[in-house]
Amino acid sequence: RQIKRNRTILIRIVFFWFVCVGIQRFAVPYVFENVLQKHQIERIYDLFGKSNPYIEKDPALTKAEAKKQKESGSSYNVRQSKIAIGSGRVFGKGVLKATQTRYDFVPEQRTDFIFCTVGEGFGFVGSFILLGLYLLLLFRIVTVAERQRSTFSRCYAYGVAGVLFFHIAINIGMTVGLAPVIGIPLPFISYGGTSLLTFTIMLFILIRLDADRQMVLR
Template sequence: MNRQNAKLTSGIDWSIVGLYMALVIIGILCIFAAEHREGDPLWYNIIHVNKSFSKQIMWFGISMVLATGIWLTDSKFFTATANLFYAFGILLLLVVIGIGRDVNGSHSWLVIGGFQFQPAEFTKICTNLALAKYLSLLETDFKKLRPRLIAAAIALVPAVIIIAQKETGLALVYFSFFLVMYREGLPGVLLVIAFSAVVLVLSALLVENKQILFVVFTVITLLVVYFMRRQIRRKRSLLVLIVAIWAFCSAFVVVVVPYAFTKVLKDYQVKRIYVMLGKDDDPKATYNTRQSMIAIGSGGLLGKGYLKGTQTRYDFVPEQSTDFIFCTIGEDFGFLGCIIFLGIYVALLLRIITVAERQRSTFSRVYAYGVASIIFFHLFINVAMTIGLAPVIGIPLPLVSYGGSSMMTFTILIFIMLRLDADRQMVLR
């Protein structure tokens, strides 16, 4: 029996399992703290089946069943069925548009009996598998333009459908796959261009007088031309490129950004961005972020203590069990508790990257980097959102925020990676 057990657990990366369990336990405790009210017996939330605390334990139990099933599955199954999973995920997203249900303004939920399911979460797994499958094909030369465009399409097609479901937050997560592509050879200049586009958008929003930006771009362009005059003399096409960049930047801030914010984005999306930039002080629009920042700030260095957070106990912060669960940690355990908590995530991400780099197959490496990128994106946006550095877009904290779809998605993502890694180690033996 001992030999059977040893063989069953052979090759598992216990450090990742330990970090996974730590985050799940912290999440369950934080959900309990967010729901606990002064005067309630401690056992009340435990036995009350309608409480998020009890439901999250149930989702964790289901996730463990799924994890066990994945562990007992040959890793070749995931390679062979990657494209089928992707097609199924896209089909689910399309079904949601037709028969989905609106929840909190998002038309992204399927309801089967009493069970609510968000396919946009599940499709992250499908997309990660499909991208890993495509980049691992022998005929895929990622140095060429066509394979890069196909890889981008694999990541962005689900995002476009999810945006149609009014779930912009989860749609943005799919851009995390470009970090994976960067690891596989996507030119760094494209990331620079993306960062520059963000800077241009911010400048267009923060500066009211667009003529000032036009003058600034013109002066910068003239200075570049002056300092590069020798290179321009030798290569006239360089001047054309510089002028084209100047024209694009000017048109982008003067025409494209204003058009997008008046004709493309919804009013609530624009309001959230303006709130983040401090250009909208509407009490209703800023309420969630202000209360979250008050809760985190009131925790001080060491926090008020578990179950002693006033902002949490008296329902000042909305969505305390889901999007804003980080403020519960900040209020109860303070700055030091937040640092330790974020340290667990950093340790998990570093360990996943280590696992990714030791893979012998491109499929396993790309998939592992996809897991790390998704977790990083969720973590960064969620924490930034709760402290006012990002707009409120409804992205859960991985394995910590309440939600069955989120819990099962991250569990499946991680345990498929562990299964792939375990088979690699067995081959080495």
């Protein structure tokens, strides 16, 4: 009976694998051809270090125009961001001596690519301290979530932690070339009143829920 059960599980796994491969084989080309826009496709190819065939095969572009578009796309932002972070080394150049960010070689350095400003100005030490502060904040939010008596408060706290983690991981990942460029701000650091106000309100609500947790029955 155990052998028959294991065989059934194995058959299900193989069947599920073939279904996933079939979906990937037909769904991915359809999404690339009909759903994604050109700049989104370009960002995906840049992430894996591949040339974008949709630009190279575009009959409306000459070779020079295709090359210029390729060099000035999202890959340019990521390259300049990597140069800025790498040039900061261990202790950084200092805010006034950060050439890549101070002379605007990195586009959107105050919003989406602000982490490279930290990396160049304060180096590995400054970046490590910033990541440590983020991890401390996430750990504190999870700790608050664990002591909530209300299911809503617990789910809300975990949701806040998830949103913050997603923004931090994607933003830092795209500045170092580990994630596609999608324009996500770095919480509490990126320039922009809307994102700062949103994250602050989320934390204020969490603090209020935690303050009233003793009044909530199990």
